[in-house]
Amino acid sequence: MKYNLAIFDMDGTILSTLDDLCDSTNVILKRHGWPLHTVEEIRFMVGNGLKKLMERACPAGTDDATVSKILAEFIEYYNLHCADKTRPYDGIPELLKALREKGVTVAVNTNKIQGAAEELCDLYFKGLFDIICGNTPDIPVKPAPNGVHKIMKNFAEEKGLQPGEVHAVYIGDSDVDFMTGKNSGIDFIGCDWGFRGEDFLRQQGANVIAKKPADVLKLMM
Numbered sequence: 376m377k378y379n380l381a382i383f384d385m386d387g388t389i390l391s392t393l394d395d396l397c398d399s400t401n402v403i404l405k406r407h408g409w410p411l412h413t414v415e416e417i418r419f420m421v422g423n424g425l426k427k428l429m430e431r432a433c434p435a436g437t438d439d440a441t442v443s444k445i446l447a448e449f450i451e452y453y454n455l456h457c458a459d460k461t462r463p464y465d466g467i468p469e470l471l472k473a474l475r476e477k478g479v480t481v482a483v484n485t486n487k488i489q490g491a492a493e494e495l496c497d498l499y500f501k502g503l504f505d506i507i508c509g510n511t512p513d514i515p516v517k518p519a520p521n522g523v524h525k526i527m528k529n530f531a532e533e534k535g536l537q538p539g540e541v542h543a544v545y546i547g548d549s550d551v552d553f554m555t556g557k558n559s560g561i562d563f564i565g566c567d568w569g570f571r572g573e574d575f576l577r578q579q580g581a582n583v584i585a586k587k588p589a590d591v592l593k594l595m596m
Contacts, residue, residue: 376477377542378562378595380530382523384547384555385485386421387569389467390495392487394460396421399453400432403445409434418570422551424486424516425449450488457491463499464568466588471503473592480530482506484522484545484555506530518554523561546591550579564594 386392397417404411412420412432420431429446430437437445474481483504485492492509506529508514508522515521527541545556548569553576556563565576565584573584585591 376479376595378479378544379534380480380482380527380541380543381474381591381595382482382484382526382543382545382561384545384549384552385483385487385492385495387548387571388546388552388566389463389471389483390461390499391464392457392461392495393418393421393570395453395457396428398459399449399456400428402452402456403449404432406448407445421570422486422517422549424510425453425488427516454488454491454494457495458498461495461499464588468500468503470588470591471500474595475503479595480505480534482508482526482530484508484517484526486510486516486551518551518558520555520559523555523559527559527561544595546585548576550575553579553581564591566591 383389393414397414400417401411420428426446429442429449433442433445471481481504483492483496487509489509489511493507496504496507506526508526510516523545527543531538531541544562544564545552545559546564546566548566549571553563563581565581567573567584567586576584583594585594
């Protein structure tokens with residue numbers, strides 16, 4: 376294999392989470408009497424972390440203190456409803472198993488809060504991810520490279536490798552994911568099945584695109 380470490384985005388890459396993100400956002404907005412959003416509108420609000428999602432979803436001009444309050448309400452609700460409609464994309468569990476069988480370490484790096492990321496991985500991919508790196512207070516959200524670099528450091532230490540022996544690739548579906556890979560100094564594989572699609576990813580500069588999960592394995596060889 377060309378790579379010994381595969382780092383996956385979560386939302387729109389391994390899990391179809393858009394409906395739960397939309398429903399949870401609208402529950403909080405409705406609670407405050409604010410306009411709701413369609414799934415397609417939410418599709419282009421996600422990707423930069425939950426705080427940015429709330430900033431985009433709240434009415435224009437909402438002050439920072441109110442956004443922070445809305446974010447806290449969203450997190451409380453979403454933690455209880457993050458798996459109501461969420462499901463793995465077809466072929467993802469099989470891809471993860473195939474990578475592990477070939478000796479590739481499999482990780483997830485997401486702007487989703489750490490607790491929700493761990494819960495979803497345990498629910499849908501139990502035992503398939505070696506490292507789970509979600510949103511925590513000490514790690515800036517993507518496209519900052521900090522989460523990827525933490526994963527690479529942990530991987531190297533666990534395997535007894537030097538930094539130059541870590542051959543990692545980032546796999547994601549959005550411009551944020553593309554920039555995360557670029558900022559981290561590693562290769563990127565875009566996912567056509569996710570929230571943005573191939574045309575959008577190529578416009579951002581991505582030149583390696585997987586049409587379906589099974590293609591990722593081929594592109595990593």
